[in-house]
Structure formats: structure tokens, C-alpha cells
Amino acid sequence: MHTYTSLATKETQTVTQMQLPHIQIKDLNVHIEGKHILKNINLAIPNNSITSIIGPSGCGKTTLLKTLNRLMDDSKNVKINGSVLVNGEDIYAKDAEVTHIRKKMGLLSQRPFPLPMSIFENITYGPRIHGQRDKTVLKEIVETQLKNVGLWEEVKDRLHHSATTLSIGQQQRLCLARGLAVQPEIILGDESTSALDPISTQTIENLLIDLKSEYTIVLVTHILRQARRVSDYIIFVYNGEIIEFGKTEDILLNPQNEITKQYVKGFIS
Amino acid sequence: MSTIKSRLRREKIAKILMQLAGIGITGSLFLIIGIILFKGLPYLTWDMISQTPQGGFYIGKEGGILNAILGSFYLAGLSTILACLIGLPIAIYLNAYVDQTSTLARVSKLLFDILFGIPSIVYGAIAFSIMITLGIRASLLGGVITITLLTIPIVVRTLDELLKTIPLDLKNTTTSLGATRWQTAQILLKYIKPGLFTALLLAFGRAIGDVAGVLLTTGFSDNLPLYLDEPAATLPLAIFFQLSSPIPEVQGRAYASALILTFIILIIVICTHILASRQKKHRL
Numbered sequence: 001m002h003t004y005t006s007l008a009t010k011e012t013q014t015v016t017q018m019q020l021p022h023i024q025i026k027d028l029n030v031h032i033e034g035k036h037i038l039k040n041i042n043l044a045i046p047n048n049s050i051t052s053i054i055g056p057s058g059c060g061k062t063t064l065l066k067t068l069n070r071l072m073d074d075s076k077n078v079k080i081n082g083s084v085l086v087n088g089e090d091i092y093a094k095d096a097e098v099t100h101i102r103k104k105m106g107l108l109s110q111r112p113f114p115l116p117m118s119i120f121e122n123i124t125y126g127p128r129i130h131g132q133r134d135k136t137v138l139k140e141i142v143e144t145q146l147k148n149v150g151l152w153e154e155v156k157d158r159l160h161h162s163a164t165t166l167s168i169g170q171q172q173r174l175c176l177a178r179g180l181a182v183q184p185e186i187i188l189g190d191e192s193t194s195a196l197d198p199i200s201t202q203t204i205e206n207l208l209i210d211l212k213s214e215y216t217i218v219l220v221t222h223i224l225r226q227a228r229r230v231s232d233y234i235i236f237v238y239n240g241e242i243i244e245f246g247k248t249e250d251i252l253l254n255p256q257n258e259i260t261k262q263y264v265k266g267f268i269s
Numbered sequence: 270m271s272t273i274k275s276r277l278r279r280e281k282i283a284k285i286l287m288q289l290a291g292i293g294i295t296g297s298l299f300l301i302i303g304i305i306l307f308k309g310l311p312y313l314t315w316d317m318i319s320q321t322p323q324g325g326f327y328i329g330k331e332g333g334i335l336n337a338i339l340g341s342f343y344l345a346g347l348s349t350i351l352a353c354l355i356g357l358p359i360a361i362y363l364n365a366y367v368d369q370t371s372t373l374a375r376v377s378k379l380l381f382d383i384l385f386g387i388p389s390i391v392y393g394a395i396a397f398s399i400m401i402t403l404g405i406r407a408s409l410l411g412g413v414i415t416i417t418l419l420t421i422p423i424v425v426r427t428l429d430e431l432l433k434t435i436p437l438d439l440k441n442t443t444t445s446l447g448a449t450r451w452q453t454a455q456i457l458l459k460y461i462k463p464g465l466f467t468a469l470l471l472a473f474g475r476a477i478g479d480v481a482g483v484l485l486t487t488g489f490s491d492n493l494p495l496y497l498d499e500p501a502a503t504l505p506l507a508i509f510f511q512l513s514s515p516i517p518e519v520q521g522r523a524y525a526s527a528l529i530l531t532f533i534i535l536i537i538v539i540c541t542h543i544l545a546s547r548q549k550k551h552r553l
Contacts, residue, residue, distance in 0.1 A: 069445055076370045103447030113438040116460050126446040175442075182446055 022047040022186065022216040023068060028082035030063055030072065037063050039240045041082070045233075050208060050217040052227040052248075055237035056268055061220045064237065065188050068218065069105040070098055086186070103130065106179025106215075108192040112171035114163030115178075119155055122163045122174060126182035145177035149207055169200025176207065187211065189219040193226065205230050224264065228252055236260050238268075305531060309524030317525055322491045327510065329518035334526050337507035340494040341530070343409060344487065344503055345477035348416035352472050353465075355417070356424030357458075363425075364432040365440075365454040378429065384422040390481035392419050397485035409494050409501040412487030419482055420472040427468040431461045463548040470541040474534060480505040504530045 021044030028041035037060045045051050053061040066072045068084060070091060083090045091101045103126075115122050123145055124138045132138060142159065146152040151173045155166070163174055172192065179187065189208070193201040208217055208230055221227050227234055227248065234251040236244045236259075244251055244260045255261045262268050320333035359377075367374045396415040405411060435457060443453040480503075488500030489510070504526060511523035 071441060071445060074368075074440070074444070076368055099447045099449055102445050105445065107441065107445035109438055109441060111438065113436070113442045115439070115442065115456055125443075129443075129446065129448050129452045179446070188445075 021045060022086065023218070024085040024088075026083045026085065028067065028080070028084065030060075030067060030081075031079040032063070032075070033077045037240050038067070041242055043235065043242065043245065045216065045218060047216050048212055048214070049232040050212050050219060050230050051233040051235060052231035053218065053220045053235045053237060054222070054224065054227050054263075056263065057222065059237045060240040061237050062190055064235075065190055065218060065220045068186070068188060069102050069107060071102075071107070073098065103182050104184050105186040105188055106176070106182065106184040108172070108176055108179060108187065108189040110191045111195045112168060112175045114166070114171050114174060117163065118160045119163050119166070119174060120159040122178050123181050126178060130182060141181050145181045146174075148180060148211075149173040149177045150203065151177060167200075169196050169203065172196060172200065172204060173207070176204070180211075185216060187215050187217045189217065189221075191220055191222060194222075201226075224252075224266075236263065238263070302531065305524055305527045308521060309526075309528040312518070312521035312525040313528055314525075317522065318529065321493055326491075327514060327519060329516045334502070334504070334507050334522075334529070336491055336493050337502040337504045337526070338529060338533075340409070340487075340490075340501035341477050341504040341533075343494055344412050344416060344483065344501065345473050347413045348420055348476045349469055349473045351413065351417040352420035352424045352476075353469060356421045356468075356472075357428060357465075359421075360425050360428035360432060361454050361457065363429060365457055366450055381422045381425045381429075385426055388481065389415075389419050389479050390484075393482040393485040396482075400486065407486055407488030407500050408498045409487060410497040412483045412501065412503070413497070415482045415486045416476045416479060419479065420476050423472050423475055424468050427471055428461065428465070431464040431468075432457060435460055463545045466541040466545040466548070470538060473537055477530070477534065477537075478505060480509060504533075 023043075023045040025041050025043040025045075028038055029036070030038040041064065053064055055061050063072065067080060072078050072080060080092060083092055085091070086101070086104065090096065115125055117125065120142055123142045124132075127138060127141055132141075143152060143156075146155065151170060154170065155161075155174075158165070163171065166174060172195075176187075187208070193204050196204065205226065208219070211217065212232075219227075219231065231248050233246065234244075234248050235242060236251060236255075236257075238259050244255060244257050251260065252264055255264055259268070314333075316331065317333040318338065319335060320331070321336045322334070323330060323332035326332035363374055363377060392415050396411060396418070400407070400411055439456065439460065440453055443456050448456075483503050483506065487503060487506075489502050489506055490500040491502070492499075494501035508523050508526045508530070511519050511526060514520060514523075
């Protein structure tokens with residue numbers, strides 16, 4: 001399999017040339033219950049950077065995110081045309097193996113959703129379903145991933161307590177760690193901080209910025225300031241179409257399209 | 270526009286209606302238990318519980334209803350276990366594998382609703398006619414099969430309602446970690462475990478109290494139910510037979526039998542509640 005070496009550093013913003021596209025979307029059209037939700041999407045999401053999808057409510061940004069790990073498959077009356085290439089492989093190809101595709105992408109949803117198990121079992125759930133049985137390996141995974149999300153010190157003495165005993169901010173970090181435990185290449189965030197308080201939000205944002213050296217991160221957000229704070233690239237979606245895609249500062253400070261201008265200035269929300 | 274006064278009045282009326290309904294139901298429940306206690310307790314002896322009917326039991330002579338107590342236990346226990354073994358996979362399949370909006374899901378749920386509402390005498394009659402065709406006589410096994418069929422819809426519908434309450438996020442979480450549907454189903458199972466006891470309780474309650482389903486299929490016997498292929502006594506039928514006697518002694522025993530049946534159900538209810546709350550507490 002083709003692997004990319006990490007080109008990006010923390011100064012990704014200063015890199016003038018766009019990096020290798022990790023995810024490539026070609027002529028993607030999504031219909032849900034006969035409605036044309038996503039229209040002719042063509043995109044190349046770069047490696048090792050944070051790309052934010054912004055746009056007004058109901059514009060299709062979550063649908064766009066969910067098509068990336070084929071989570072739309074299970075929804076009713078969904079028709080998807082076009083292709084999504086991850087590392088050059090079409091995940092919508094007929095012989096594509098869905099569970100394997102999803103394993104490559106960690107999803108951080110709007111609200112943290114701990115599985116009805118202990119903290120330890122939550123983290124190891126992914127590795128266990130993929131066949132990891134070795135207890136020492138599992139213990140290592142738990143420690144590494146909890147340290148990754150800065151939760152280790154807080155929970156190391158109660159790993160076998162229920163995950164629901166954690167605060168909501170801790171739960172969201174646990175969910176991130178759980179996603180990372182299956183060693184994804186891509187992290188998808190669906191308004192992942194919308195249920196969190198400002199301090200937990202900041203923790204998650206900083207974590208994502210730290211993680212981008214190793215992962216490609218795609219976030220859906222409706223908070224423009226968050227997009228400004230964390231992202232390297234911004235995709236502006238309006239009415240199911242990509243209006244503008246570019247570097248964060250270009251989109252926010254110097255938008256080319258009239259609709260983008262209005263959105264960025266806060267005239268449309 | 271309604272004034273604040275009339276709104277408050279309606280609020281009051283609604284509250285009174287609800288309280289009346291509550292009092293009415295609780296009151297009638299106590300009345301039932303009171304009557305059973307009042308009429309049955311004097312006849313409740315150790316012999317009633319520990320012996321089988323001796324000659325002349327039904328005209329007021331010695332014996333007990335151990336045959337019916339055991340028969341009911343076996344019948345209800347076996348059918349509940351079987352109904353869960355069959356019903357659980359159906360419920361899981363309908364919720365974790367089948368698209369909720371598909372014809373299959375909708376038709377089968379409708380079907381289970383209909384089966385849920387069919388009176389047990391119909392189940393009994395159908396089972397009876399099949400048994401006659403096959404040349405099988407009334408037996409414990411016949412009863413178990415009939416009552417299992419009767420309780421499967423209860424298990425499926427109860428679990429279905431439970432599974433529906435699970436947030437879609439749970440499915441999305443496991444799915445996005447790369448879980449297969451079966452692996453997701455296992456998590457769903459873990460999630461509904463406390464509710465599983467409610468389904469068991471409902472099924473057991475329906476099974477142990479059923480008369481019509483067992484009347485034709487299980488028969489009745491004064492012997493202890495030792496074999497699946499022999500007729501077996503059940504408590505509701507024992508109550509029925511004793512109650513139809515003109516002898517006061519036997520009628521009193523009918524109430525004592527009802528008391529035993531109520532007591533068994535009480536114990537089962539308490540046990541399931543303890544188990545369910547323990548599950549909830551330990552749910553991680």
C-alpha cells in the first residue's frame with residue numbers, strides 16, 4: 001500500500017504548496033429521499049492538516065463528512081454517485097471492504113458516546129473487535145492513547161470504572177482516544193465540541209492541533225472562530241455545493257465568492 | 270384566549286382525574302389480593318403445597334396441588350426460556366440488521382403486533398388440531414410449545430421497544446470503529462440487558478397465568494409432571510376445577526391455590542426487579 005511520509009510540520013500554514021491529497025472526492029452526488037443534498041463535489045483534502053467544513057445549517061456539511069467513512073450507507077433512501085479516494089483507493093468501489101475503510105477513520109461525534117463499558121474496555125473495544133487479544137498490548141494501547149489525549153493522569157486509578165462516570169469533556173477525550181486506538185489515518189469530527197464547555201473545547205482543539213502531525217483531520221463546524229483557530233484549510237459549503245475551498249486565511253480574510261463573503265461577515269448563518 | 274383562572278381549573282380537573290384513576294386501580298388490586306387472602310388463607314396448609322391430590326381431593330378430602338405448582342413452573346419456565354432464545358435473535362435482527370423503514374421490518378413488526386393480540390385459545394385450538402393430526406396426545410411438551418408461541422411476540426415486541434430507545438450514536442460509534450453488525454449487536458445486547466428481565470417477567474407472567482392455551486394442549490393430571498410427553502397440571506386449571514365445585518371446602522382451596530399462584534408471581538416480580546436493578550448498577 002502506498003504510504004505518505006509526514007510532510008507537514010506545525011507550521012503547515014506557512015507551506016505554500018498544497019500537500020499530497022489524502023482524500024480525493026470526484027464528482028460526488030448524494031441524494032437523500034430524492035433530494036439532491038450534495039452536488040458535484042470535487043475536492044482534494046490534504047495530508048496532515050486540519051480541514052474545516054463550514055456552512056449554514058442544513059447545507060450538507062455533515063452529509064459530506066459522513067460520506068467519507070461510508071456512514072451514510074446505513075441511512076434510508078440514500079443514493080451516492082461518484083467516488084471518494086483514500087490513498088488512491090476508491091472506498092465506494094464495489095469490492096471495497098466497509099469495516100476496513102471505517103477503521104481507517106476515527107469519528108468524533110457531536111456528543112461523546114461512551115460504550116456501556118469501563119474506561120479500559122472503551123479504549124480497547126476497537127482493537128479487540130479487530131482481533132487484538134494480548135492483554136499486555138491492550139494495556140499499552142490504553143496507556144498510550146489516554147496519554148495522547150491527556151487523560152491518563154486523571155483516570156489511571158479508575159480505569160475499570162464506568163466510562164459514564166467521567167465529565168462530558170473527559171468523555172469526549174475518551175472517545176477521541178477510543179478512535180485513535182484503532183490506528184486510523186484520518187480523524188473526522190462532526191461538531192465535536194458543540195456539547196462541551198469552553199475549557200473542554202479548548203482542550204479538544206489543542207489536541208487536534210497536536211494530532212495533525214500524524215493524522216489528516218476533517219472537521220465540521222458551525223463556529224467560524226473555531227475554524228479560524230484550528231484549521232489550515234476551509235471548505236465553504238452552501239446548498240450542497242462547494243462554494244470555496246482554500247487556506248484558512250484566504251477564505252476568512254479574502255473570500256472570492258460573494259456568498260462566502262456574506263457568510264464570513266455573518267450575514268448568512 | 271383562556272384566562273389564567275380557567276387554565277388553573279383545567280389543571281386541577283386533570284390532576285383529580287389522574288388521582289382517581291390511580292386510586293381506582295390500586296384499590297381494586299388491593300381488593301383482589303384481599304379477597305384471595307380472606308377466602309384462601311384459612312385453607313392454605315402445608316399439605317396444599319407439599320402433596321399431590323389424593324383420592325377424593327376434589328370432593329374435599331386430603332391432598333394438595335404440588336402437581337399443579339410444579340406443572341406451572343415447568344411450563345412457564347421452559348416456555349419463557351424458549352421464547353427468549355427465539356425472540357431475542359428476532360428482535361436483534363429486526364433492529365441491528367434490517368433497515369427500519371424496509372417492508373420486511375414494518376411487515377414483521379405488524380405481524381408480531383397481531384400475534385401479540387391473538388387470544389391464547391386460538392393458539393391452543395391450532396396447536397390442538399395439529400397435535401390431533403400428528404396423533405400426539407395432550408402433554409407438557411404440547412403446552413410448552415403452545416405457550417412458547419404465545420410468548421414469543423411478547424418478548425419480541427418488548428425488546429423491540431427497548432432497542433428502539435438506543436441512540437443512533439451507539440450504532441454509529443461501533444460502526445465507525447469498524448465493528449461488524451454482529452459486533453454492534455453484541456453491544457446493543459449489553460445495553461438492553463436490564464430491560465431483558467422485564468421481557469422475561471412479562472413472558473413468564475403471561476405463561477404462568479394462561480388457561481386457554483394449556484386447556485387443550487397440556488391436559489390435566491393428578492400426578493407430578495415428570496415427563497414431557499405426559500399430561501401435566503397447571504395452577505390456573507387447578508383453580509378452575511376447584512372453583513367449579515359446589516363444596517365450600519374445595520372452593521376455599523381454589524382461593525388458596527390462587528394465593529399460591531399470586532405469591533409465585535410476586536416472588537418472580539421481586540426477583541426480576543432485584544436482578545434488573547443490579548444490572549443497571551453494574552452496567553458499565
